[in-house]
Amino acid sequence: MAEETKADIPKPIFPKVYLHVDLDAFFASVEQLDNPEYRGKPVIVGGLPGDRRAVVSTASYEARKFGVHSAMPLVTAVKLCPNAIYVRGRYQRYEEKSQEVMGILAQYSPSLIQISVDEAFIDLTGTERLFGPAENVAKKIKAEVKEKTGLTVSVGMSSSMYIAKIASGFKKPDGLTIVRAGDEERFMLELPMSKIWGVGEKTQERLKAAGFRTTRDIYEKSEKLLMTMFGNSMGTFLYEAVRGNNSMTFGGEPKSHSISSEKTFEYDLTERYTIDTEIMVLITDVLYRMHKENVRSRTVALKIRYDDFTTVSVQSTSSRPVMNADDMFQRCQALFTKKWEVGKGVRLLGVSCDNVEDKSVPVQQELFDFGDSKRAKVEEAIYKMEDKNPKLKIVKGRVLRVES
DNA sequence: TCTGGGGTCCTAGGACCC
DNA sequence: TCTGGGGTCCTAGGACCC
Numbered sequence: 001m002a003e004e005t006k007a008d009i010p011k012p013i014f015p016k017v018y019l020h021v022d023l024d025a026f027f028a029s030v031e032q033l034d035n036p037e038y039r040g041k042p043v044i045v046g047g048l049p050g051d052r053r054a055v056v057s058t059a060s061y062e063a064r065k066f067g068v069h070s071a072m073p074l075v076t077a078v079k080l081c082p083n084a085i086y087v088r089g090r091y092q093r094y095e096e097k098s099q100e101v102m103g104i105l106a107q108y109s110p111s112l113i114q115i116s117v118d119e120a121f122i123d124l125t126g127t128e129r130l131f132g133p134a135e136n137v138a139k140k141i142k143a144e145v146k147e148k149t150g151l152t153v154s155v156g157m158s159s160s161m162y163i164a165k166i167a168s169g170f171k172k173p174d175g176l177t178i179v180r181a182g183d184e185e186r187f188m189l190e191l192p193m194s195k196i197w198g199v200g201e202k203t204q205e206r207l208k209a210a211g212f213r214t215t216r217d218i219y220e221k222s223e224k225l226l227m228t229m230f231g232n233s234m235g236t237f238l239y240e241a242v243r244g245n246n247s248m249t250f251g252g253e254p255k256s257h258s259i260s261s262e263k264t265f266e267y268d269l270t271e272r273y274t275i276d277t278e279i280m281v282l283i284t285d286v287l288y289r290m291h292k293e294n295v296r297s298r299t300v301a302l303k304i305r306y307d308d309f310t311t312v313s314v315q316s317t318s319s320r321p322v323m324n325a326d327d328m329f330q331r332c333q334a335l336f337t338k339k340w341e342v343g344k345g346v347r348l349l350g351v352s353c354d355n356v357e358d359k360s361v362p363v364q365q366e367l368f369d370f371g372d373s374k375r376a377k378v379e380e381a382i383y384k385m386e387d388k389n390p391k392l393k394i395v396k397g398r399v400l401r402v403e404s
Numbered sequence: 405t406c407t408g409g410g411g412t413c414c415t416a417g418g419a420c421c422c
Numbered sequence: 423t424c425t426g427g428g429g430t431c432c433t434a435g436g437a438c439c440c
Contacts, residue, residue, distance in 0.1 A: 046408080055408050057440095070440080076405040116411095116440050200438050233414060234437095257411080264408060299432090309407070313434065350409090 014126040015181060017134040020156040020164035021105060021141065023098075024173035026118035028060035030097050031087055033150045042066065042084035047074045049086055052266045053347075057089055061173060100149050108137055119168075121161050138176055160184060162246035166197055184244030189216050196241055203234065218242045259293070260301075260352030261285040268307045268345030275346060276329075279336065282351040283328050291383040295356040296321040296363075300328060302335040303350035314339050315354065321363060322353060324376045 023029070027045040032038045042063035047054025054074040066081035077084070098117045106112050108131060111123040124134045131137050138155045145153050156167025158179040167177040167187070179187045193199065193207060193215055210229060212218055218226070219242045227235030240246050261282045269275050279302075290296065300322060301315035314335040322328045332351060 053406090053408075057408080071407080073405055073407055076407095079405080118440075198438070202437060231415075255412080260410065262409060301433095311435085315433065317432065348408090352411095 014128075016159045017124040018158060018161045018164040019122040019124060019134070019138055019141070020161065020168040021101075021120050021122065021145075022154045022156075022168045022172075023101065023118040024152045024154055025058055025060050025064075026098075026151070027058040027089060027094055028063070029151055030090075030094055031085075032060060033097075034093070038085050042068070042081050044068060044074075044077055044081070044084045044086050045089045046077075047086065047088055049074070049078045049082075051088075053264050059084075097149060097151065101145055101151065101153070104144055104148060105141065108141060121164065135178060138178075142174070142176065158184065158187075160244060160246065161248040162197065162241065163187060163244050165248075166191065166195060169195070188242050188244045189214075189219060191215050193218070196238075198237060198241065203230070206230065215242045256355045256357075258301075258352050258354040259286050259289050259295070259297075259356055260350060261289075262303060262348060262350030262352075264305070264348045265346070268347050269349075270343070270345055275336070275349065276333070278349050279332050279351060280325070280329055282349060283325055283332065286351055286353055287322075287325055287328065287379070288383055290353060290356065291380065293356070294359045296359050297353035297356040298322070299354040300331045300335070301350075301352045301354055302332050302339070303348070303352070304336070304339055304346055305348035305350075306341070307345035307347050309347075311348075312339050313350075317355075324379050 028043045031043050031045060032041075038060075040062065041060075042065075043060040044056055044063050045059075046057035051074055056068060056070055056072045056074060056077050058070060059068040059072075059077070063077075063081055063084050066084075068077045068081050068084070074086075078086075094117060102112065102114055102120060105120055105122055109122045109124055109127055112120055113123075114120040124131075124137055127137070128134070131140075134157060138157050142153055142155060145151060152174040154168050154170075154172045154175040154177075156164040156170065156177050156179070158164040158167055159181050163179050163184055167179050168175070170177040193212065194204060196215065199207070207218070218238050221239075223236060223239040225235075226238050229235065230238060237246070263278065263282065265278070269278065298319070298321050299315055299317040301313055303311065303313045305311045316331065316335060318331070322331070328351075
């Protein structure tokens with residue numbers, strides 16, 4: 001039946017062509033763009049020297065020469081490169097520049113998938129007649145982004161999104177790497193295991209412990225064996241990835257998602273009162289963003305990281321959605337009490353709403369009428385005021401007070 | 405070196421239902 | 423009187439990504 005359908009629809013067969021476009025050292029580059037005096041110098045975005053628990057978000061290429069890289073504790077960066085220019089980061093500004101770049105990319109194909117603030121896939125399949133060969137488009141994009149935004153990008157091009165993604169990281173900055181049709185498997189087999197996208201530190205250790213040294217070692221094993229060794233999902237993933245068959249797909253229905261806020265404290269928290277206050281701050285942030293997205297959730301989760309870095313999480317799902325900040329605060333209190341090891345220093349607290357759904361999908365009416373909906377309406381009004389004037393910080397008190 | 409913040413997906417087990 | 427199988431929902435933890 002599936003075969004019949006395939007045969008019935010005469011599809012023009014264009015060879016698939018994807019680009020993966022990646023902004024080089026994005027945050028640091030924007031800083032260098034906006035501050036000419038930073039150009040040619042090591043710039044480190046993520047925190048200022050003295051920030052106890054910050055990490056490096058992005059290091060400019062000049063800073064990377066000193067061994068500084070993303071996710072490195074800031075104190076280490078300061079030791080390696082004390083003379084660098086340190087900035088905390090202006091994320092609004094990066095978002096702005098990101099949109100400029102995405103706007104340019106969007107001109108070259110109707111299917112553009114932005115996967116983060118600094119990277120996107122473009123499907124160029126079938127656009128040749130309009131824009132010329134994909135390779136030229138890639139070059140044109142690089143030139144246009146540079147000219148119009150002052151930023152450089154590295155581009156990977158391939159018949160598979162997965163390989164295009166890996167290819168864009170091959171030559172950086174300002175690189176263009178093309179993996180031609182038929183070369184996919186060879187490309188993957190020449191890749192060090194550490195460059196397989198989706199294989200992190202832990203899986204790498206497991207691979208090494210099992211005697212794997214190269215992607216070819218993986219290639220030579222059967223899918224079944226890989227599945228037994230690394231689990232069904234990871235096994236299949238590895239099997240396909242080293243063959244260049246990985247099927248990342250475009251589109252797909254939007255899955256359930258979550259909205260979270262968390263904070264690592266400069267100094268560990270031990271007092272319940274302080275902890276509750278911080279939880280309230282996180283809740284306010286999460287609820288505000290849920291309001292902006294017009295979503296609701298029945299599942300509330302709380303995360304605690306202790307001073308020894310052990311991390312625990314608790315969640316609970318109720319039959320009715322979170323109605324307001326007080327409601328959510330009560331749920332979080334219950335969760336926190338359930339997990340808290342009194343006396344242990346708390347270095348991080350996190351709060352999230354999982355499985356959020358659009359407010360347009362109906363909720364059973366009885367579930368709404370618990371007297372909470374009035375509070376929800378008042379809070380909604382407050383959020384709207386904040387929308388109009390983001391500078392206005394209405395929620396100043398420890399707990400959001402709503403007269404009902 | 406001493407480890408951010410925002411997410412997604414996977415695993416494995418338990419409860420519950422038919 | 424020694425215990426099936428499938429499906430769905432939920433929970434906790436962990437790996438991974440940028």
